[in-house]
Amino acid sequence: MANSTRRLFPVLSFLAASFLFDPLGVRAQTSTSASSTSGHGERWLHVRVINTNSKGETVRVNVPLDMAEKVLPAIDHDRLHNGKVRIGCMDCDGVDVRTLFEAARGAKDGEYVTVQSNDADISVMKKDGQMLVHVHDKNKSKDSRIEVKVPMKVVEALLSGTKDELDIVAGLHALAGQGDVELVSVKDDQNTIRVWLDSKNVTTD
Amino acid sequence: MVLLAKIALGFGATVVMAGAYTFREGLLRVDVDETRGEGHHVHVWVPAAIVPMAMHFVPRDRMRNAGERAADFMPLVHAVAKELQKYPEAELVEVHDGRQYVRVRTHDGKLLIDAEEPGQTVHVSCPLATIDDVSRELATFAPAS
Numbered sequence: 001m002a003n004s005t006r007r008l009f010p011v012l013s014f015l016a017a018s019f020l021f022d023p024l025g026v027r028a029q030t031s032t033s034a035s036s037t038s039g040h041g042e043r044w045l046h047v048r049v050i051n052t053n054s055k056g057e058t059v060r061v062n063v064p065l066d067m068a069e070k071v072l073p074a075i076d077h078d079r080l081h082n083g084k085v086r087i088g089c090m091d092c093d094g095v096d097v098r099t100l101f102e103a104a105r106g107a108k109d110g111e112y113v114t115v116q117s118n119d120a121d122i123s124v125m126k127k128d129g130q131m132l133v134h135v136h137d138k139n140k141s142k143d144s145r146i147e148v149k150v151p152m153k154v155v156e157a158l159l160s161g162t163k164d165e166l167d168i169v170a171g172l173h174a175l176a177g178q179g180d181v182e183l184v185s186v187k188d189d190q191n192t193i194r195v196w197l198d199s200k201n202v203t204t205d
Numbered sequence: 206m207v208l209l210a211k212i213a214l215g216f217g218a219t220v221v222m223a224g225a226y227t228f229r230e231g232l233l234r235v236d237v238d239e240t241r242g243e244g245h246h247v248h249v250w251v252p253a254a255i256v257p258m259a260m261h262f263v264p265r266d267r268m269r270n271a272g273e274r275a276a277d278f279m280p281l282v283h284a285v286a287k288e289l290q291k292y293p294e295a296e297l298v299e300v301h302d303g304r305q306y307v308r309v310r311t312h313d314g315k316l317l318i319d320a321e322e323p324g325q326t327v328h329v330s331c332p333l334a335t336i337d338d339v340s341r342e343l344a345t346f347a348p349a350s
Binding site: 055056057058059060061062063064066067070071073074075076201 | 277280281283284285287288289291292294295296297298299300301302303
């Protein structure tokens, strides 16, 4: 009995020590840094804001789309319920946004809205299954611009709910099916804002 | 002599196994270091596995009170903790604002929050499984909606 205990002791000690020390950070210290490419099929939504003022503010947010899809329905606050946002002004100033979209969906590619004023140039167009919005603010620098690119399938999914709401979860689900795409790009004198979708779990600038 | 050795071995093995069980989920760590004012330093290191266990010893009325207060956001916390476990290595948020810095990430199955500003640093490390357990436990005390 004593012999068998003696033989088992090193094994027990090793097992116990392994369990004991593993969670304390040995693995963390020896592990390599997170790889930039995430697991198979994972889609990440990235937001990057860089302000070049004296304080040099930078914001980087990386959200797995799958997680956002699962978590959003758990939020029940203000206008957001069950993954849907209630929008009161979907019928904006007599303009039925839904009907406009339905019309644009069936239409051919082209520039649908062009506004040229002293303050800004705005254009809304449909091209290669994407809704593109370009804004050039003339009050700011020459390079000041806003570009929004939303796949039509995503817009369609967003509007799939009832008339006065946007189905964010459906939109995210549709977005997950898209390839790598830059959704929003804003650039002016001091700020650079980018929102894009890819398969990497870190922001690489 | 052999009897003493057996008792020592039994005791030692029990301690080691209890330690291994206690630390199996890692540590819940909160480190707050202030270098301004009175320069408070708070360091809390708790084996994560004992947190859900300890909740069973909290008086029921206190738990019910906590459950009611947390009822609004606990489903969200639970959903986030559950989903984040699928992303054990991820950079989630990083904010630089002058000399202030906040970073939220997951590493090795833990949620890590680092916040720094002149005169104060805060580091929090909590296993995601523990957040999941605690939120689930608290949810049982939340009033039925």
